[in-house]
Amino acid sequence: MVQISTSYRKAQSIVDPEFLPQAHERQLLEQLWHSGRLQRHLDALERFYREKREEFKQLLDTTSDNDELVEIAQYLVVQSGIVDRLAETLDQIKEIESEIWIQGELGNHDRNKIAEEWTLRHARSWREWRIKEYLYAVEQMEDRLTACLQQAS
Numbered sequence: 001m002v003q004i005s006t007s008y009r010k011a012q013s014i015v016d017p018e019f020l021p022q023a024h025e026r027q028l029l030e031q032l033w034h035s036g037r038l039q040r041h042l043d044a045l046e047r048f049y050r051e052k053r054e055e056f057k058q059l060l061d062t063t064s065d066n067d068e069l070v071e072i073a074q075y076l077v078v079q080s081g082i083v084d085r086l087a088e089t090l091d092q093i094k095e096i097e098s099e100i101w102i103q104g105e106l107g108n109h110d111r112n113k114i115a116e117e118w119t120l121r122h123a124r125s126w127r128e129w130r131i132k133e134y135l136y137a138v139e140q141m142e143d144r145l146t147a148c149l150q151q152a153s
Contacts, residue, residue: 029136044084
């Protein structure tokens with residue numbers, strides 16, 4: 001069985017439950033997963049966990065229980081807030097560009113104002129949804145996660 005360090009047990013209560021997908025969100029995430037749209041997160045998560053080797057070592061005493069590994073891996077995602085800075089930035093830019101195009105079709109051509117309004121209205125929820133995508137993907141990558149952690153040990 002995995003022995004969780006005391007620092008993890010204390011930090012565990014810090015994870016905000018709003019990041020955990022609700023039942024209806026899990027259904028959507030499951031659909032996204034099966035359609036292949038969340039697969040791209042796996043490589044980013046592997047890189048993220050390799051970079052977080054020291055944090056894993058501090059939080060984990062052994063690596064034999066996959067449920068505990070997933071829980072710690074999810075904790076690290078929530079704690080960090082960002083897994084792949086470049087991909088996440090590019091994805092947000094794509095969303096903003098899409099909004100600029102839609103607004104342009106409606107006659108609004110002020111790109112800066114549209115981008116600012118998108119950021120004020122949608123950036124936080126976009127970020128929260130991305131975290132939920134990552135948390136779901138972590139659940140689906142147990143085998144790959146175990147390999148990452150074995151490399152981290």
